[in-house]
Amino acid sequence: xxxRIAVEQVTIAWIAITASFILSGARLILTNExxxxxxxxxxxxxxxxxxxxxxxxxxxRLSPDAVGISAIPGGEFLEVNDSFTRLTGYTHDETLxxxxxxxxxxxxxxxxxxxxxxxxxxSEVRDEEFVCVTKSGESRIAQFSGTLIELDGKRCAxxxxxxxxxxxxxxxxxxxxxxxxxxxxxxFHVGVxxxxxxxxxxxxNQAAQQMFGISLEEAKGKNSSQLDLISxxxxxxxxxxxxxxxxxxxxxxxxxxxxxxxxxxxxxxxxLWTLGNALxxxxxxxxxxxxxxxxxxxxxxxxxxxxxHQLSTRLLQLQDEERRRLGxxxxxxxxxxxxxxxxxxxxxxxxxxxxDERSRHSLAEARRVLAEMSRExxxxxxxxxxxxxxxxxxxxxxxxYAEGFSERSGIKLELDVQAGFGRLSQxxxxxxxxIVQESLANIQxxxxxxxxxxxxxxxxxxxxxxxxxxxxxxxxxxxxxxNGSATRLGVGILGMRExxxxxxxxxxxxxxxxxxxVWVCLPLxxxxxxxxxxxxxx
Ligand SMILES: Nc1ncnc2c1ncn2[C@@H]1O[C@H](COP(=O)(O)OP(=O)(O)O)[C@@H](O)[C@H]1O
Ligand SMILES: [Mg+2]
Numbered sequence: 001x002x003x004r005i006a007v008e009q010v011t012i013a014w015i016a017i018t019a020s021f022i023l024s025g026a027r028l029i030l031t032n033e034x035x036x037x038x039x040x041x042x043x044x045x046x047x048x049x050x051x052x053x054x055x056x057x058x059x060x061r062l063s064p065d066a067v068g069i070s071a072i073p074g075g076e077f078l079e080v081n082d083s084f085t086r087l088t089g090y091t092h093d094e095t096l097x098x099x100x101x102x103x104x105x106x107x108x109x110x111x112x113x114x115x116x117x118x119x120x121x122x123s124e125v126r127d128e129e130f131v132c133v134t135k136s137g138e139s140r141i142a143q144f145s146g147t148l149i150e151l152d153g154k155r156c157a158x159x160x161x162x163x164x165x166x167x168x169x170x171x172x173x174x175x176x177x178x179x180x181x182x183x184x185x186x187x188f189h190v191g192v193x194x195x196x197x198x199x200x201x202x203x204x205n206q207a208a209q210q211m212f213g214i215s216l217e218e219a220k221g222k223n224s225s226q227l228d229l230i231s232x233x234x235x236x237x238x239x240x241x242x243x244x245x246x247x248x249x250x251x252x253x254x255x256x257x258x259x260x261x262x263x264x265x266x267x268x269x270x271x272l273w274t275l276g277n278a279l280x281x282x283x284x285x286x287x288x289x290x291x292x293x294x295x296x297x298x299x300x301x302x303x304x305x306x307x308x309h310q311l312s313t314r315l316l317q318l319q320d321e322e323r324r325r326l327g328x329x330x331x332x333x334x335x336x337x338x339x340x341x342x343x344x345x346x347x348x349x350x351x352x353x354x355x356d357e358r359s360r361h362s363l364a365e366a367r368r369v370l371a372e373m374s375r376e377x378x379x380x381x382x383x384x385x386x387x388x389x390x391x392x393x394x395x396x397x398x399x400x401y402a403e404g405f406s407e408r409s410g411i412k413l414e415l416d417v418q419a420g421f422g423r424l425s426q427x428x429x430x431x432x433x434x435i436v437q438e439s440l441a442n443i444q445x446x447x448x449x450x451x452x453x454x455x456x457x458x459x460x461x462x463x464x465x466x467x468x469x470x471x472x473x474x475x476x477x478x479x480x481x482x483n484g485s486a487t488r489l490g491v492g493i494l495g496m497r498e499x500x501x502x503x504x505x506x507x508x509x510x511x512x513x514x515x516x517x518v519w520v521c522l523p524l525x526x527x528x529x530x531x532x533x534x535x536x537x538x
Pocket of ligand 1: 494
């Protein structure tokens with residue numbers, strides 16, 4: 001019994017020992033695992049620290065900005081990067097251990113005091129602008145950022161200095177240039193209007209506001225159709241909104257240049273004439289982002305042109321009237337008088353029987369000169385104004401004139417007149433006859449041609465006259481109207497160009513080295529009548 005108890009006790013003890021052994025073993029395992037984890041964590045933390053230190057030092061080294069660490073509050077530099085030495089011009093050795101004040105890095109030391117006080121107070125400052133003076137004495141505009149850090153238990157400042165001189169200069173240049181352009185646009189005597197992509201007005205300068213009698217406030221956001229302005233072409237027809245330069249430039253995506261446009265307020269007859277330009281601006285995606293419209297006031301110029309036009313019309317009319325009057329005068333009185341004198345002389349010669357030979361010869365000579373005079377007067381009269389023009393009309397006058405011309409000049413003329421060509425208004429007949437006359441004179445004087453052709457055709461709507469030669473042709477300046485060299489021309493072609501538009505017609509001169517053609521087209525108006533019914537004063 002005692003033995004059994006002893007065995008039981010041993011077993012219990014054994015179990016207890018075994019359990020405690022197992023437990024302590026387990027505790028040992030568990031403790032080891034904890035330690036291992038701890039060690040792992042420390043290792044990881046160390047690695048992370050290393051990594052971040054490495055990252056920091058790389059960033060420090062490679063930063064394009066000047067970076068430095070300085071002691072607080074003394075300000076001695078403990079470390080600076082290469083960008084710092086580049087910016088300031090001081091080497092590492094010249095920098096470390098010295099303060100910005102000793103190095104005169106801040107142009108305004110008071111500004112530094114201010115920024116450093118802020119840094120101490122707020123622990124961090126950003127983008128504080130200051131002027132940094134380099135070793136060579138050059139001033140650079142810079143931005144200062146800093147934060148307080150602790151290094152080896154000491155309070156320090158990590159500072160970053162960014163050189164913004166170039167950016168500042170570029171900004172300043174841009175600002176100055178914008179200012180210049182703004183002033184230019186504002187004070188420009190040319191009206192400038194900026195339209196948005198939907199032709200809405202975004203800006204109008206002083207000149208434009210005055211020109212169109214609008215204020216920027218009332219016009220802003222509206223398009224020009226909402227401004228009670230009517231736009232007209234030179235011929236007086238209205239230009240619809242979509243055909244105005246701004247909307248058209250948006251629609252066509254191309255610029256419009258020097259278009260003559262008249263503007264008048266609704267209910268007013270006064271027209272403001274402008275020379276309009278529209279220049280579309282494109283956004284990055286290719287769409288039209290804006291249109292710049294410019295308007296030059298040419299009202300005075302138009303009025304002067306109109307006055308000049310009226311003057312030349314009047315002059316040509318007066319010239320025609322004067323020629324007609326002179327021509328008739330010569331033909332009707334002077335030629336008749338000469339004829340009468342000649343007849344009287346003939347009569348006298350016959351009745352004077354006792355004339356000596358010398359006197360008889362003198363009288364005969366006088367009669368010959370008188371006959372010559374009479375012929376010259378008639379030619380002159382008919383050059384000035386052929387009587388046939390008024391009496392029988394253009395076709396007869398041209399035929400007669402062409403014959404005389406061929407005789408005088410030796411130039412062969414082919415006359416091609418449409419059968420049944422009727423009579424025209426006196427104005428039209430005179431104008432066309434003068435053009436024939438002037439063209440034939442030019443052919444004789446300038447072309448060197450031996451033959452020429454006159455063609456006259458017409459239908460119920462218009463008359464076509466064409467005078468052509470196969471001569472040497474004319475210079476460019478004579479062909480193209482209004483190219484500034486008109487003063488070098490004679491009045492012949494200028495006169496032709498003046499006459500035809502007055503009658504609503506067109507004149508074209510084509511010329512090359514193989515000849516010249518003057519082509520006229522006159523519309524037939526209601527006053528044009530058929531042959532015979534044309535009334536003329538005589
Ligand atoms: N048929 C032509 N052939 C060649 N040149 C011509 C002809 N007609 C005109 N021209 C040229 O054009 C110029 C202008 O002509 P115009 O105005 O009639 O002035 P003008 O005859 O007084 O010189 C002439 O000087 C001449 O050089
Ligand atoms: Mg001429």
